[in-house]
Amino acid sequence: xxxxxxxxxxxxxxxxxxxxxxxxxxxxxxxxxxxxxxxxxxxxxxxxxxxxxxxxxxxxxxxxxxxxxxxxxxxxxxxxxxxxxxxxxxxxxxxxxxxxxxxxxxxxxxxxxxxxxxxxxxxxxxxxxxxxxxxxxxxxxxxxxxxxxxxxxxxxxxxxxxxxxxxxxxxxxxxxxxxxxxxxxxxxxxxxxxxxxxxxxxxxxxxxxxxxxxxxxxxxxxxxxxxx
Amino acid sequence: xxxxxxxxxxxxxxxxxxxxxxxxxxxxxxxxxxxxxxxxxxxxxxxxxxxxxxxxxxxxxxxxxxxxxxxxxxxxxxxxxxxxxxxxxxxxxxxxxxxxxxxxxxxxxxxxxxxxxxxxxxxxxxxxxxxxxxxxxxxxxxxxxxxxxxxxxxxxxxxxxxxxxxxxxxxxxxxxxxxxxxxxxxxxxxxxxxxxxxxxxxxxxxxxxxxxxxxxxxxxxxxxxxxx
Numbered sequence: 511x512x513x514x515x516x517x518x519x520x521x522x523x524x525x526x527x528x529x530x531x532x533x534x535x536x537x538x539x540x541x542x543x544x545x546x547x548x549x550x551x552x553x554x555x556x557x558x559x560x561x562x563x564x565x566x567x568x569x570x571x572x573x574x575x576x577x578x579x580x581x582x583x584x585x586x587x588x589x590x591x592x593x594x595x596x597x598x599x600x601x602x603x604x605x606x607x608x609x610x611x612x613x614x615x616x617x618x619x620x621x622x623x624x625x626x627x628x629x630x631x632x633x634x635x636x637x638x639x640x641x642x643x644x645x646x647x648x649x650x651x652x653x654x655x656x657x658x659x660x661x662x663x664x665x666x667x668x669x670x671x672x673x674x675x676x677x678x679x680x681x682x683x684x685x686x687x688x689x690x691x692x693x694x695x696x697x698x699x700x701x702x703x704x705x706x707x708x709x710x711x712x713x714x715x716x717x718x719x720x721x722x723x724x725x726x727x728x729x730x731x732x733x734x735x736x737x738x
Numbered sequence: 739x740x741x742x743x744x745x746x747x748x749x750x751x752x753x754x755x756x757x758x759x760x761x762x763x764x765x766x767x768x769x770x771x772x773x774x775x776x777x778x779x780x781x782x783x784x785x786x787x788x789x790x791x792x793x794x795x796x797x798x799x800x801x802x803x804x805x806x807x808x809x810x811x812x813x814x815x816x817x818x819x820x821x822x823x824x825x826x827x828x829x830x831x832x833x834x835x836x837x838x839x840x841x842x843x844x845x846x847x848x849x850x851x852x853x854x855x856x857x858x859x860x861x862x863x864x865x866x867x868x869x870x871x872x873x874x875x876x877x878x879x880x881x882x883x884x885x886x887x888x889x890x891x892x893x894x895x896x897x898x899x900x901x902x903x904x905x906x907x908x909x910x911x912x913x914x915x916x917x918x919x920x921x922x923x924x925x926x927x928x929x930x931x932x933x934x935x936x937x938x939x940x941x942x943x944x945x946x947x948x949x950x951x952x953x954x955x956x957x958x959x960x961x962x963x964x965x966x
Binding site for chain 1: 750796797798847850851859861881899906927930933951957960962966
């Protein structure tokens with residue numbers, strides 16, 4: 511079973527067909543999670559989330575009370591907390607609801623500390639085991655994560671670029687069969703290898719690493735040559 | 739001397755008064771750097787950059803030729819490169835132009851691999867020495883960086899929240915005198931401590947670390963309770 515989580519980032523970086531995608535997901539009986547203001551946005555899109563998570567301090571009382579009436583499973587987080595709302599969401603998705611895959615929407619834009627939680631929480635050992643089943647999507651980017659091992663990177667239609675970020679200490683990171691290959695890169699700190707591409711007529715290439723964690727960032731320019 | 743660098747991120751996450759700020763900067767004889775499409779945006783804002791840097795592959799020929807006619811110092815980067823455009827910009831700002839402080843605009847939104855370069859390049863040893871003289875600003879956030887030592891975190895008007903990201907292996911990170919304090923936090927991987935605040939009637943608190951690098955992310959919600 512697939513799960514979608516809408517978190518509370520600004521709506522202007524959403525996928526343009528987010529309402530269509532989430533409506534179809536609901537019809538397919540995929541799980542829908544709303545995190546904090548994301549729960550309100552879901553209801554406003556006409557989708558009642560299966561689970562709402564947060565301290566809901568970005569909601570006015572009347573909006574919270576509407577959510578409390580309609581959503582069956584609400585998890586109240588503590589603002590003075592060991593776990594962030596996003597970390598509670600991930601554990602609920604995979605441990606309580608046993609989803610296979612999680613798509614996170616609304617995670618970029620707005621507060622950068624919030625985005626960085628969604629990007630970096632996968633390094634946290636209790637969360638790390640779920641990293642390879644996750645995708646973070648906005649209107650320019652699709653991010654997936656890789657733990658040590660050998661991995662096939664598949665081309666995604668409409669995303670001409672792909673960049674890799676080593677998110678922590680890294681041993682022997684290799685990129686093989688892409689436009690720009692990389693051999694046995696090791697480092698004690700994060701680094702970004704941006705603007706890679708698939709070779710012409712090739713739909714995949716390989717990466718591998720011995721230690722660390724990689725975020726693969728597929729991206730596109732909405733309007734590459736735009737002027738002001 | 740202060741330097742401003744406009745990089746090529748989407749214009750909708752710019753500070754709303756960016757034109758006013760950059761026009762005043764130019765009048766004050768601050769340095770203005772345009773990175774790739776940022777150089778074109780500057781000219782369109784009526785500001786001729788002192789330096790333009792990039793491979794300029796996001797510019798059409800006629801726009802590049804206009805920049806080549808007006809900008810005195812152009813640094814052409816190599817797309818197959820050891821240094822990113824942003825890293826070349828930082829070294830030009832501090833080593834060739836001897837600026838005291840650098841403000842980076844247009845770094846967020848759009849391609850997340852590009853944003854992560856601007857966030858993480860300060861870990862790279864040749865760039866690290868300049869980190870504490872830099873600020874990255876967009877319409878929601880102001881990010882500053884700290885190397886090991888003891889640092890005073892000053893309140894910024896209009897930014898109610900502050901989060902801290904440990905960007906690499908960290909030893910003994912402390913937050914003292916804030917709403918949520920932290921004692922001797924050490925970790926081998928990056929982590930985010932978000933949504934901290936200044937105590938009432940307090941304009942500063944202290945952080946310290948023995949090893950690692952911290953990004954302090956001041957942020958605000960444009961419209962905290964907004965509905966769709």
